[in-house]
Amino acid sequence: MRTRGARPLVMAGAIALVSAVAGLAVRPAAGAEAFDHGAARRRAIRSACALAPEQLRRIEDGIRADRSGEIQVVPAEPDYLDGGLMHAGPWDYLQEVPVLWYGPGFVRDAGRVDRRVTVADIAPTQAALLGFDGFDAPDGSTMTEALPFDAGEDPPKLLVTLVWDAAGRNVLTRWPDSWPTLAGLVEDGTWYERAEVGSSPSNTPPIHASIGTGAFPDHHGIVDVFMRVGDGPLIQPMNLGPGNLLEPTLADVYDRALGNEPVVGAVATLSGHLGFLGHGSMWGGGDKDVAVTRELIDAAVGGSEGPQWNLAPSMARWYRFPAYVLDVGGYGADVDAVDRSDGEFDRAWHGDPFTQLNAGFDSPARIPYQTRVIQQVLRREGFGRDRVPDLLFLNYKAMDRVGHLFSVDSPQMRETLEAQDEYLRVLIDELDRTVGEGDWAMVITADHGHQFDPEVSGAFRISISTTQDLLEERFDDGDDVKLFDKVKPTQVWLDESELQRNGHPLLELNDALLSLTQAQTAASPELVHDPDALALAAAFPTDLLDELPCAPEGDA
Numbered sequence: 001m002r003t004r005g006a007r008p009l010v011m012a013g014a015i016a017l018v019s020a021v022a023g024l025a026v027r028p029a030a031g032a033e034a035f036d037h038g039a040a041r042r043r044a045i046r047s048a049c050a051l052a053p054e055q056l057r058r059i060e061d062g063i064r065a066d067r068s069g070e071i072q073v074v075p076a077e078p079d080y081l082d083g084g085l086m087h088a089g090p091w092d093y094l095q096e097v098p099v100l101w102y103g104p105g106f107v108r109d110a111g112r113v114d115r116r117v118t119v120a121d122i123a124p125t126q127a128a129l130l131g132f133d134g135f136d137a138p139d140g141s142t143m144t145e146a147l148p149f150d151a152g153e154d155p156p157k158l159l160v161t162l163v164w165d166a167a168g169r170n171v172l173t174r175w176p177d178s179w180p181t182l183a184g185l186v187e188d189g190t191w192y193e194r195a196e197v198g199s200s201p202s203n204t205p206p207i208h209a210s211i212g213t214g215a216f217p218d219h220h221g222i223v224d225v226f227m228r229v230g231d232g233p234l235i236q237p238m239n240l241g242p243g244n245l246l247e248p249t250l251a252d253v254y255d256r257a258l259g260n261e262p263v264v265g266a267v268a269t270l271s272g273h274l275g276f277l278g279h280g281s282m283w284g285g286g287d288k289d290v291a292v293t294r295e296l297i298d299a300a301v302g303g304s305e306g307p308q309w310n311l312a313p314s315m316a317r318w319y320r321f322p323a324y325v326l327d328v329g330g331y332g333a334d335v336d337a338v339d340r341s342d343g344e345f346d347r348a349w350h351g352d353p354f355t356q357l358n359a360g361f362d363s364p365a366r367i368p369y370q371t372r373v374i375q376q377v378l379r380r381e382g383f384g385r386d387r388v389p390d391l392l393f394l395n396y397k398a399m400d401r402v403g404h405l406f407s408v409d410s411p412q413m414r415e416t417l418e419a420q421d422e423y424l425r426v427l428i429d430e431l432d433r434t435v436g437e438g439d440w441a442m443v444i445t446a447d448h449g450h451q452f453d454p455e456v457s458g459a460f461r462i463s464i465s466t467t468q469d470l471l472e473e474r475f476d477d478g479d480d481v482k483l484f485d486k487v488k489p490t491q492v493w494l495d496e497s498e499l500q501r502n503g504h505p506l507l508e509l510n511d512a513l514l515s516l517t518q519a520q521t522a523a524s525p526e527l528v529h530d531p532d533a534l535a536l537a538a539a540f541p542t543d544l545l546d547e548l549p550c551a552p553e554g555d556a
Contacts, residue, residue, distance in 0.1 A: 040507040047514060047538035048072075049550035055090035055200075057552040059490075061139070061216035062090075062199035062206065065542050067227040069491030071510055072545075075462055076537040078452065081489040082461035082523070085404050085451040087166065088201035088224075088489040094449045095196040096169040100182065101125070101146040102189035103441025106156045110190040113145045118198030119207060122161070122443055123214035123250040129441060130155045130389050134257050135250050137214025139198075146190035158384035158435045160442040161211065161276060161393045162427075164420055165204065165269075166400035168449020175414045179421040181428075182444065195445070201490040202448035204400070205237045209275030211445070212249035212393075221246035222275055226486055226493070234485050234493055238271035239298075241314045242279045249278035251391050256285045261388045263381055265290025267374050268395035269305060271312050277393045280318035290381055291319035292373065294361075305361060309373065328376055331369045335360040341415070350412055362401040363412075364419035370396060371423045375430050384435030396420060403450035410453065462535050463523035464488075470520060475509055477502040491542070506541050513539040 048056065051074060059072060075081060077091045087094055099117060101107045106129060120140035127135040128142050131152025172179060197207050199216045201224050209215075209222040217223045222245055226234045229244060237244055255264050255278075266277040270293055281288045295312050296304035311321035335354060339345055347354055354360040374394060377383075383390045398416050406412040424444075431440050454461055468487045476483040483502070485493035492513075496506055519531035545551065 035505070035508050037505065037507055040511045041544070043514060044507065044510050044540040044544055045548060047536075048540040048544065048548055051090075051538055053550070053552060054092075056548075056550065058090040058095060058198065058200040060545055060552055061218055062201060062223065063491070063542060063545070064218050064221065064223055065545075067221060067223045067229060068542055069224075069486070069488070069493040070496055070506060070543075071492040071494075071513065071539060071541055073491060073513060073536055074538040075460075075535065078454075078457040078459040079462060079535075080451065080459060081464050081467070081487070083464045083489075085407050086489045087400075087403065087448050087450045088203050090200035090202075090490075092196075093170040093452070094168065094202045095198070095200070096449060097195055097197055097446040098164075098167065098169060098172060098182070098444060099143075099192040099195035100185060100189055100444045101143070101191075101441070102185045102444065103129075103156055104188065105438050106148075106151070106441040107146050107189050108148050109188050110145050111187055112191050112193050113143075114193045115145070116194040116196065117143055117192045118196055119211045119445060119447070120198055120214050120216055122211050122445065126159055126161070126391075126443070127250055127254070128152055129159060130254065132250075132254050132257070135214070135253050138219045138247060139210075139216045140214035143190070143192065155389045156439060156441040157387065158390045158392060158431070158440040160431070160440065161391070162424075162442055162444045163208070163211070163273075163276070163393075163395045164399060164444070164446050165395055165397045166403045166448060166450045167417065167420070167446040170449040170452070171399065171403070171408050171413065171417060171446075174408050174452075175417050178414050178417045181421045181424045185444075197448055201488070204270070204447055205272035205275060207447035208273050208395070209237075209245055209247075209249075211447070212251065212276035212278060213245070213247040214250070215247045219247055220275075222272075224488065224491070225272065226488070228485075228493060236272065238274060239312070239314055241318060242274065242282055245275055245279060248283060249276065251289065251393075252278040252283040252286060254391070255287070255289070256283065258388065260285075260287040263290075263383050263385075263390040263392075265292075265377060265381060265383070265391075266393040266395070267292045267370065267377055268393070269294050269397040271295055271315050273395045273397075274315065274319070276395075277319075280315075282318045288318065288320040290322060290377065291315060292321065292325055292377065305358060307359070322377065322380065324380060325373050325376060328369070328373050330372060331360075331365070334365040334368050335363075337368075338363050338365045357405075358401070362398075362405060364398060364416045366398050367396060367416075367419045367423050368426075371426055371430075374427065375434075378430060378434045384431075384440060400450070407453040407456075408450050409456045413450075458529075460518055460529050460533075460535075461523065461527055462518075462521045466523055467516065467521045467535075470516070471509065471512065474512065475499060475502060475504050510539050510541055 124137040125143040206217045296306040516535045521535045
């Protein structure tokens with residue numbers, strides 16, 4: 001088998017420690033001196049193999065032993081590890097995403113196709129649309145149903161990759177009447193009914209890298225919103241530049257092969273989005289592709305946004321930031337329009353002041369503003385101006401932020417989806433004007449679904465902070481060496497050497513995870529559904545994946 005080497009906003013009270021569970025200890029499977037390694041290993045394997053095969057396959061494709069956490073954890077659906085409304089996991093509701101190919105004259109009007117595809121299939125399909133045979137996707141294959149027989153012979157002048165961040169199928173299904181523009185494109189394009197992310201954790205950086213490279217994280221190396229490289233501390237994947245992306249993207253290879261003649265660029269939000277774009281000039285012979293983000297530099301939490309469009313210093317060496325986007329105005333009017341949408345002008349949205357909504361960026365107000373930025377980039381960079389096909393990568397992040405704050409089931413999510421769909425028409429009209437009607441093609445997708453309101457789904461929320469405190473109480477000897485680096489929704493990073501110095505093997509900690517109950521891991525007593533029910537469906541050391549008798553065969 002192959003060697004396989006997590007930005008939440010915390011809901012009120014979600015990480016509060018609970019006096020009612022004070023004094024509860026993690027129940028060990030055996031005393032420290034009598035610890036049965038063989039039995040613990042069998043329990044870990046049994047828990048992993050009890051997962052649905054597609055869940056285990058997604059986990060396998062999403063991790064590397066040299067970068068991922070030392071232990072993988074899986075709650076029972078719909079439960080989740082809670083540091084806020086999270087969206088990382090192997091379950092269908094987080095994995096299923098839209099994939100729509102649209103471009104009259106370049107994309108077939110095949111309508112709805114009932115075949116499983118993943119986002120890793122996007123890049124090789126784009127290569128076929130471009131007529132470019134110099135790209136090898138490690139895990140993806142061409143979505144042939146979307147392509148006419150003469151695909152690539154006369155390619156589009158511009159190929160657009162549009163990601164509605166967090167607009168998974170569970171969001172679209174929950175609000176079926178809120179995306180008429182997207183729905184109206186289906187019959188004139190090709191829509192894949194069984195499209196999915198294909199790997200877990202379903203987080204923004206790894207999935208954008210999969211879209212760009214045609215590879216899953218076990219190949220391209222971007223495994224989560226945090227990861228370990230070498231013996232150093234955990235880092236955010238792109239905070240040192242794009243060098244941790246181990247595979248080239250289609251844009252990397254295509255741009256260089258054509259002598260950097262194509263115009264290539266991205267308008268997104270975070271450095272972690274730029275995995276769908278590529279390495280810029282870091283890729284030998286490449287040039288500085290256009291890149292626009294809004295990242296809060298040196299933020300401790302992945303996904304933090306700054307006050308204006310920018311490019312992190314670690315990325316500026318390899319990409320080009322067009323400063324004219326800072327002159328795009330009208331955002332105040334965008335906020336005012338959202339403010340008035342409920343009939344009151346009260347500097348709030350559904351009762352939440354804009355001052356608590358990232359100055360309105362955590363509302364639909366950012367969507368028209370970002371669309372105007374995209375329009376400027378299209379016009380001023382010359383996308384689609386000649387017969388050399390260009391590549392433009394776009395990420396709209398509004399639905400992701402709203403989902404973290406309010407859930408899939410909220411009226412805020414419905415209104416944000418409606419705004420996103422409205423401005424899809426604005427974007428299409430701009431492409432027709434700037435590039436030319438019938439001269440461009442587009443793929444529309446998402447990087448993951450989002451979390452339902454637990455009051456609707458019935459999910460038990462496993463408090464990350466409470467769980468970590470319980471484990472530290474038992475396994476940390478209290479010295480100055482930190483035992484846990486991160487506990488995230490799908491995995492645990494820890495200092496295994498420190499754990500061993502404290503007298504505990506990794507399997508003992510894994511066994512403790514498997515024994516945790518709802519009563520022990522809830523943030524407050526009223527959140528407990530069944531006090532004695534186990535909190536996790538599975539927990540197993542990452543290194544065990546290659547030894548599982550139930551491990552999936554290949555990547556299919």
